[in-house]
Structure formats: C-alpha cells, structure tokens
Amino acid sequence: MEGRIEAVARSADHRFSKSVSGSITLVAGIGVDGDAHAGVTVKHRSRVRADPTQANLRQVHLVHRELFDELAVLGFKIRPGDIGENITTQGIDLLRMSRGTRLRLGPDAVIEVTGLRNPCAQLDAFATGLMSAMLDRDEEGRLVRKAGVMAIVCTGGTVTTGDHVYVEQPVGPHLRLEPV
Numbered sequence: 538m539e540g541r542i543e544a545v546a547r548s549a550d551h552r553f554s555k556s557v558s559g560s561i562t563l564v565a566g567i568g569v570d571g572d573a574h575a576g577v578t579v580k581h582r583s584r585v586r587a588d589p590t591q592a593n594l595r596q597v598h599l600v601h602r603e604l605f606d607e608l609a610v611l612g613f614k615i616r617p618g619d620i621g622e623n624i625t626t627q628g629i630d631l632l633r634m635s636r637g638t639r640l641r642l643g644p645d646a647v648i649e650v651t652g653l654r655n656p657c658a659q660l661d662a663f664a665t666g667l668m669s670a671m672l673d674r675d676e677e678g679r680l681v682r683k684a685g686v687m688a689i690v691c692t693g694g695t696v697t698t699g700d701h702v703y704v705e706q707p708v709g710p711h712l713r714l715e716p717v
Contacts, residue, residue, distance in 0.1 A: 538629055538703075538704040539628070539629075539701060539702065539703055539704070540626050540627055540628030540629035540701070540702040540704070541626070541627050541628060541699065541700065541701055541702060542624060542625070542626060542627075542642065542643070542696060542697070542698055542699060542700045542701075542702060543602045543617060543625045543626065543627045543698065544557050544617030544618065544624075544625040544698055545557070545558060545559075545560060545561040545623065545624055545625075545696055545697070545698055546558065546561070546617060546618035546622065546623055546624075546625075547561050547569045547570075547571050547572040547623060548572060548573055549571055549572065549573055550573055551573045551580075551582060552573075553620070553621055553659050553662070553663055554618055554619050554620070554621060554663070555572070555618040555621055555622070555623065556618060557616075557617050557618045559697060559698055560695050560696060560697040560698070561623065561624075561695070561696050562693070562694070562695050562696075563597065563642070563646045563648065563690045563693045563694055563695075563696060564690060564693045565690050565691060565692055565693040566689070566690060567596065567690060568593065568596030568597055568689075568690055569596070569597060569623050572623065574593075574595060574596065574598075575596060576593050576596075577592070577593060578590055578591060578592065578593055579591045579592070579593050579595070580593060580595075581595055593689070594651040594652065594687060594689060594717045595651070595654075595687040595717060596648075596687075596688065596689045596690055597623050597624060597648050597687070597688045597689070597690060598621060598622045598623050598624070598654060598685055598686075598687055598688075599622060599623070599624045599625075599626055599631055599640075599685050599686050599687075599688060600620060600622040600624075600625055600626070600631070600684070600685035601625075601626050601627070601629065601630070601631045601632070601685070602617075602625050602626065602627040603627070604683055604685075605617075605625075607683075608667075608670055611670050613664055613666075613667055613670060615664075615667075619663065620660065620663065620667075620684065620685075621659075622685055624642070624696065626702055628702075629702060629704055631650075631685060631686045632653070632681070632682075632683065632686065632714070634650050634686065634704070634706075634714065635650075635706060635707055635711045635712050635713075635714070636650060636651065636652060636707075636712040636713070636714055636715070637649060637650065637707035637712060638650045638704060638705065638706055638707060639691065639704075639705040639707070640688070640702055640703070640704060640705070641701075641702070641703040641705065642694070642696045642700055642702055643694060643695065643696045643697055643700035643701070644694065644700075645692060645693070645694030645695070646690070646692060646693060646694035646695070646696050647690075647691040647692040647694075648688040648689065648690050648691060649688055649689050649691050650686050650687070650688050650714070651686075651687050651688055651689055651717050652686065652687055652714050652715050652716055652717030653682045653684070653685075653686055653687070653714045653715060653716045653717065654682070654684040654685045654686065654687055654716070654717075655682055655684070655716035656668050656671040656672060656682055656683075656684040660684070671683045671684045682716060686714065687717050
C-alpha cells in the first residue's frame with residue numbers, strides 16, 4: 538500500500554495546533570526535531586502528570602487528509618496542523634492499520650504505529666462539537682476514534698511534503714489499534 542504526505546508540521550511550544558513547514562526531521566527514538574512532544578519519555582502534559590517516566594509512544598502524530606473532507610461535510614474547516622498532527626497523509630487508511638505497522642516516509646525515515654490518538658476536549662476548544670465529530674461506531678457497535686494515529690521513530694530522516702508513504706504490515710495476526 539502506498540500513499541503520500543500532504544503536509545508536515547511541528548511546534549516547539551505545547552499548544553494545540555502546529556505550524557506547517559516544507560519539511561521536518563525525524564530523530565530515531567525521539568520524534569520530530571524541534572517539536573514539544575519529542576523525547577524518549579512522555580511529553581503530553583496529561584501523561585507527564587500521571588507518570589513522567591513512561592516511554593513516549595506518541596512521538597509522531599499522523600492524521601489522514603480524508604478526515605478533513607469528512608469533517609468539512611459536517612461544517613468543520615480543518616487544515617493540516619490544526620488538530621496537532623505532525624504529518625498529514627493522503628491515500629492510506631491509518632485507522633485500520635495493525636499495531637506495529639511500519640511506515641516508510643520519504644527516502645530514509647521509518648516510523649512504527651503504536652496506537653490511536655484519543656480525542657480530547659481540546660478539540661472542542663478549537664471548534665465546538667469537533668470532539669463528538671471525531672467519534673463514531675463501527676458495524677459491531679465498537680467506538681471508533683478518528684483523531685489519527687501515534688507512532689515512534691525507528692529510523693530518522695527528513696520528511697518533506699509530497700514524499701511517498703510506503704506501508705509495511707507486521708507479520709502475524711492483525712492487532713487492533715487502541716488509544717495510547
């Protein structure tokens with residue numbers, strides 16, 4: 538499976554939205570160079586309060602561009618970086634990936650999907666009703682979280698808008714993504 542990168546973003550400060558740039562640098566075991574969420578241990582404020590020594594499984598946040606189109610039908614105008622993602626993809630179904638899926642980004646970088654981003658109240662602070670719009674139910678009645686996926690950086694490299702994304706499914710049974 539192959540897709541492409543529509544946008545990349547980062548923010549040195551802990552704020553909800555991130556600034557789009559032409560490229561970002563991923564650092565193995567750390568995350569996005571210059572991003573407030575980069576580090577070996579957790580950097581998301583709620584996770585730091587719970588246990589600052591936890592491994593950072595949320596080094597890179599990815600959202601699929603198709604979500605923005607879905608939200609536009611509901612009246613939300615969301616652009617890359619608006620909801621805090623580092624990478625906006627197009628053409629791949631991030632939410633249906635198996636835990637442990639590896640994504641090759643551009644010529645060098647490799648990240649591994651660790652789980653789902655759990656929608657939080659900050660979404661409603663950005664746009665009223667957005668948190669609810671990020672939740673749904675599947676055919677079996679299970680909760681679907683649509684706010685993107687989180688990943689760790691396995692191999693660093695520069696990632697640029699327009700780069701290809703190559704999906705490498707892990708060997709073995711499908712492991713459903715859970716919030717991290």
